[in-house]
Amino acid sequence: MTDYDIYPILPVVILVAWAMALLMVELFILKGRKGWMPLLAAVGMAVALGFSLAQAGENLSSFGGMAVLDGFAQFFNVLFLISGLLAIAVSYDYMRRLEIERWEYYPLIMLSLSGMMLMSQAADLIVVFLALELLSIPLYVLSAFAYPKASSEESGVKYFLLGAFSSGFVLYGIALVYGATATTSLSGVVDAVAGGTANLTLLAVGAALTLVGFGFKVAAVPFHMWTPDVYQGAPTPVTAFMSAGAKAAGFAALLRLFASAFPVLSQDLTPVLWVLAALTMFIGNAIAIAQTNIKRMLAYSSIAQSGYILMAFVPFGNPEVAQVSVASALFYLFAYTLANFGVWAIVIGLEKAEDKGLEIADYAGLGRKYPAMAAAMTVFMLSLTGMPPTLGLVGKFYLFRAVIDGGFPGLAVIGVLTSLMSAYYYLRVVVTMYMKEGDPQPVREGWLAFTWGFTAVSTVVLSLAPASLFDWAAQAVLRLF
């Protein structure tokens, strides 16, 4: 009989319950005291994070095998919760400054977060689909959160239409997977394949269509085109949250699906992934070079970063390498999340009302006036480029190792060459900060400073002692296969 143990999904439950409670509580908080909301939300997340951390090493499943708790899920849950906390840290001041304080914001973030976490814990395609929607729908709303600002609304509508469009593909893909294996459970798929009852052709087509859907979520070329527009239009903290959390969630789903359910398709899909990864790296980096708006630049950069992570998928069918490659993707995602949030925190610090302060040129003089902030930004840029002494280098090292190990040196060459391209535009920010004269006036706010400070220090320190992180990532994938 089905068991309904909620322990495996306890952090999610806490988060959802907390979000609902928060919606109620908001009504009872006096008008002048609403500043408590983000704090309360953060506490909820922290509690969830605590439980999530406590769940390390567990290997459980519940709800009839629809939700699992394994190292992989735990890794992602922690990552998501960190993203959520950082998102709140960067939001508070921004919302007040741009006068879009609507208190539903924090519950929505939490609910989206719960969708992400479910995504990483999903062991059944139906849960995958629902989690996808649960994480996406709040994001559609959040993107348009700065309404009636036109760009924000536009971003919301674009994101929504294209998101729904792509979830249509996911759904159709799931339908085909179901058709091929007569089950929606991931372990069922594996069993069906092993038992020879699966229709491999249909399975391949289904997997390809889900790949399209999630490729959209992680902004893989050619499904990436919404990214810059939405990133630019959405309120910057939402962009930050999206670019870290939603992307990671997309990868969580892809990794779980491909690594645990679809290895049999590697013959068919490896070339596809190869091309996707190469295109993503190349086009993301190439277009980023020409951007002058930092949000767009970072959007393209995030596309490019997805390309690097996608590289780790390419050897997914090779059991000897897949572990390493998935672990490297996890590791890199972690590094990316840290650097990414740091960057966005600084972008938020410099952003002014009416989309002012978002040109790269607005960063001129930062190095002289605000050395710590500029130094942190430099660390993030170096990390994204893959230069020492940052986690980005270690992450790339790991990724490229996986790719070479998997026997795709050509892809690795494309990877390194495109990182060279990326150096150009990341450096431009550094150049502007340090080598041009200007008078930037960033907001000096504690939580923002905390965010970029914390992420910058972590990025450097973890790069020097990455062993535990390596270990964590490696442990996380052990039970995936």
Next chain:
Amino acid sequence: MIPVSYYLVLSGILFSMGVLGVLLRRNALVVFMSIELMLNAANLAFVAFARTFNQLDGQIFVFFVMTVAAAEVAVGLSLIVAIFRSRNTVNVDELSSLKG
């Protein structure tokens, strides 16, 4: 009985038409309807497969998809309403201030 593959072919055609609608129409509402058509086509496939396997899972899936569709519609329509209020248009091609 009709071979289930007929239903599947039909579902494929409907899905493609939904896609085509998204690509061709400029009215955001119609675009959205086309997406619903795509979901519907997927549902048809689910039910057809469920019949194939004589399994309920596929049907249940459809049930959830409908719920999701409802949720999407609620949010989507309110987004469209919101943007209509500020721009007075539902033409998606006019939503192109963000580009490059």
Next chain:
Amino acid sequence: MTPELITFVILALVAIASAAGMILSRNAIYSALYLVLNFLTVAIFYLLLNAPFIALSQVAVYAGAIMVLFLFVIMLLGAEQVPLMLKQRQTIPAVLLALALAGALGVWFAGQAGVTGVIPEPVDTFGDPRAVGVELFFQYQLPFQITAVLLLVAMIGAIILTKREKGG
């Protein structure tokens, strides 16, 4: 040709035609109505496929609630006419690609006779509300709860986006 097949073909043609009508109608209201028609035909297919509960839901939720909401919004927005404009650069590639997609899917499905050939009739209770309900509340407990949250989210979202606070 069995009568069943004839029914199927006719219904299929109706479904395709109504879908085409939706795409091609100049007026959004017509599109919506065509879509309702399409949904209804699909509901009939569900019945044919031994899914009565789903068929009913389709009529009630989809063709009913959802499409009414659409119509409602269309009316609210003044039934604005957005020209169809088939003579745009995107038309030809879009049509070709959609054909390619349909063709690819069709080829695969048509070739699936081995799996999707004649299927034994299921038991009578297959697909009836009770069976579905049991599945839903036991096996599918978790998804069911998720959808609840999902609907909540949608509700919050809809409220936030459409509520214009004074001075906001």
Next chain:
Amino acid sequence: MNFFLQPLTLTTFFPLVGVLVLLFLKSEAKSAIRWTALVTSLVTFGISMWAFFMFDASNPDLQLKAQYNWITVAGWNIQYYLGMDGLSVLLVLLTTFLTPIAILSTWTAVEERVKDFMVFFLLLEVGMTGVFLAQDLFLFYIFWEFTLVPMYFLIGIWGGPRRIYAAIKFFLYTMAGSILMLLAILWLGINQGTFAVPDLIEMGGIPANIQIWLFLAFTMAFAIKVPMWPLHSWLPDAHVEAPTAGSVILAGVLLKMGTYGFLRFNIPLFPEAALQAAPWIALLAVIGIIYGAAVSFAQADVKKLVAYSSVSHLGFVMLGMFALNPLGIQGAILQMINHGLSTGALFLLVGMIYEQTHTRELKVYGGLWKIVPVYGSIMLIVSLSSMGLPGLNGFVGEFTILLGAFGSEAIGSPWFAGLAAIGVILAAVYMLYMFQKMFLGPAGSIVEEVKHHGQALRDLNLREIITMLPLLVFIFWIGLYPKPFFVLMAPAVDKLVAALNTAALAVR
């Protein structure tokens, strides 16, 4: 031994202590900042000398090893592994030696953002020392890439008018090379199961056809850094725009990282490939020698002239190294040091006059020897050293290199060395040209110009002389009595050559 008290670890990371102190100083306290930086670099030099005294020259192997497992999880086998042997000991000392000199040279030259400058400078020292000491490929790569960052800032913030262009170009070119090396490193790490260089060398056994590719990947990284013709295009930009201290370090140490890389990695790791590539590299080196000399001669800007001379000089280093015999390699190592001293000194000198005149156009100079005799004399000595006058350091290196290359079996033809020897003539041509245009002949327009601004050209002051003096001492020392330097490297080089000979037998 305690992790931080090992000589090599301490040598590498001690500048960070200075950085830490600097961070707590107010940026207005320029004098305190300068002294802190100087003292830090001097202490670092002292520590490196301590390490040097513990170094046993007769031992060909790595010494003073600091070896710890660093990342050994998840299938990684990365070590924190520092070590020094005859190939690197001199370069480490050169680095710690040149840094205080370069810092001293900034005393009055850098007035803007002194704190940032010193922080970057000390960070740069960490990176450079690390490059020469790291024995684990991963660690090496980190240090290698890390050096780019502070140098990039040094050029980009304190450089000349086109500094940003030069900085970006410097960064991108160097990175372009090194990322291919990254892949090669990964290949080695994966297939051989370790990143530790000594272990990799001992294992050997990389198939020749793969060796070539790995060799090329490493070569890309190092050849750009050296820079070998025709990959030198970043060099004049970087040098001309860099601040004086930056140029000194760039020419003195950073370029050596390229040549050192060949020596430490390319040759021992891929001996068969090295043997095959030797004639081709020699060819490029010879082209570089002649080409660099010719281009140098045609420059109107002193700094550019000196910059291009590096292309020529490092051509000699490459030629010697790929002679793959003890003569050539030892000469090449010594020439690395020589070039660091001489070209470093040249850049210092050019910077010193630039500080007063704010121009580097040769045509406005002339007749300065009469006005600034000490400066002129030092410049003469350094120029002579750079053109390889016997009795000064440059000659010993160039001579042994040419001698080695002339009879090298790996290169296979004396023609390379013969042509390269023409570079010796051409070096005299451009160096004397420079010296003449600056110091001889009638007084140039700059003399009046400076007077016009109410000053007079002054000769070197005490600080500047102190800056130059250590360099001059070594210029003479190495020229007259290079034996102690050769003794340091001989065992290690002999070991390397012995391994090469084994490989050569295998090839045949």
Next chain:
Amino acid sequence: MLLSETTTSGLFFNLAPWIVFFPVIGLLLNIIIGGRLTEKGIGAIAAIASGLAFVVSALLAYSLYVTEGHGETVLVAEWIRIGTLALDWAFRVDTLSVTMMLVVSGVGTLIHIYAIGYMHEDVRFKNDVGRYRRFFVFLNLFIAAMMILVSGDNYLMLFVGWEGVGLSSFLLIGFWYDMDTLGRPSWANSNAAKKAFITNRVGDFGFLIAGFLMFWYMGSFQFDAVFAAAPEVAKAHPEIILAMTIFMLIGVAGKSAQIPLFIWLPDAMAGPTPVSALIHAATMVTAGVYLVTRSAPIYDLSYDAQYIVTTVGAATALFAALIAVGQYDIKRVLAYSTISQLGFMVAAVGMGAYVAGMFHLITHAFFKALLFLSAGSVILGLERGHHHMAHGHGGHDAHHDDHAEVFDPGDMRNMGGLRKTMPVTFWLYIIGTLALAGIIPFAGFWSKDEILLDASLHYPHVYWILTAAAFLTAFYMGRQIWMVFFGEARHEAAARAEESPALITVPLMALAALSVLGGALNLPFKGFHQLGHWLEHTLGKMELLGFDLGVAGLSTLFALAAIGVSWFIYGRNPLKVGQVDPLRKPLGFIFAGMERKFYIDEAYKFLILDRYDDLARFTADVIDWKFWHDWFHDTVIAGSFLWISRTFLTEYADQKGIDAFANGIGAFTKDVSTRLRTLQSGFVRSYALFVLVGVVAILGYLLLK
């Protein structure tokens, strides 16, 4: 360390390094404390340093005399040790090196003394007293380098000295680096200095290559080891010996101003006169001769090499003598004469007549130093005269005012009749001239005769060339005497010229004595041949020729005849002011060629220097900068980099944001990017289209695969 070992054998061999250390100490002293000393003090330190070196040389000579020519090698330090390469700082004391040491330090010391007085005046005429100290530093540096050259125990140490003297030559030629020979602001002197250095470097290139061959075929640079290995190599690879000697000859040609590298020496007269005497006549330029002599065991192995060397020498002798005839500058005549005489020596050593060559080297050092210094005395005399003249006119600082007419105190056309005003110098000059012309019994007669005799026996064509050169030598010297000392003063300065002080003339007298008596060193009579026997200890058994009346008589006859002819042309009717050279008319363009050194400089400039200049500029500006830097690296590499990115742009991005990296690709990029701008158009539907493209591509791949 060194002195303590000197007494082991009761001899002085271990003092050998001090021949270098003394001058080095001298120059260091002058650098460090010279600023506080008077001019005399500075000069004294330098002269004493050189003098001490001479004393040491003499002691070494004595030691050799005691040991009957058995030399020793004194090791100072190991220098370079790599594998089989073993180079030492080691001094070789044998009869050959000690002979050279004596000449160098002897003549050197005299010239130091002379320079104390000469430079005292020179720096005042040139109005830069501060440079006095520098001169003696350089001069000591030269002595040190030259000593290393002649005393090194291996080729590389020789090379150190070889380049060291080149350096000091560069410094001294360019001593008045900010003016020309007439004291006008100019690049001329520094150009001359540079020319000398670079030409020498060309020679050094040959030396280096010879060295490489030596090491790889004979395994060493050490003299004895090389000579021991040479015969076997000659047997196995005769071509290597030939190549080595030829490359070495290039070095010789550079240092000893032989064809084709002689061009620097005439210009080297830009240096102060003592420099011309010491470096560019007596000592440094003979280094080539020394090198060949030192390498005798190698040259002896190859007849071809010897033939080439001797021919080059002979040709140089004649060619330079021809040019000397057409010169007007008193020092230039002597410079070409030096080249010519060096030709004699090179020819001699080329023939294997090493003793004759060395003999001529020594005597030439005496009389050519004498001639140069006397010429210097003449020049100073004229400058003094010019000075008086200016004072007489009331002008205060004559050589500094911008006179319309620039007075050239070295131009023989400004002289005339000096025998009356400068009698001492006149007589000294006559002695030098007779010695050079080879009139019996002056030193030059004996040494030149020995060369001619040897040539007449082995290389008849060389004999005739050299005889012709000897004839011309006597002729141009006669021409000089008549023009300078006889006739009437053709310039007021010459009329007012004054005799030089004793500090200048006394060293000259010493040299004059040596020029007269120097022949006694190696009289060609049985029982004499002292130099020959002395050198035999080092060079092995020599063919010591007797006296041949025929050859000697003929050459004396020619010399006298030449002087007679010169009297006929220049003495009988002395030149008048402004008169052109009487030879110009009868000889026509040949004389023009002589005057202009047969356009050799111009040819070099046109064929090599300008071409290198063009090539360098072309390489730098076009190939390196325009092609590699701007085009290939910036436009192609950086440009394609940006092009790639622009291609995917909608909006043509702001150029300013992209820095200068994009220069040069603008228009093309813009075109392409505008065409493709719609890709990121902001239109939801086209984004969806791209999604579909991706889907169809993937499905198509799965379907068709």
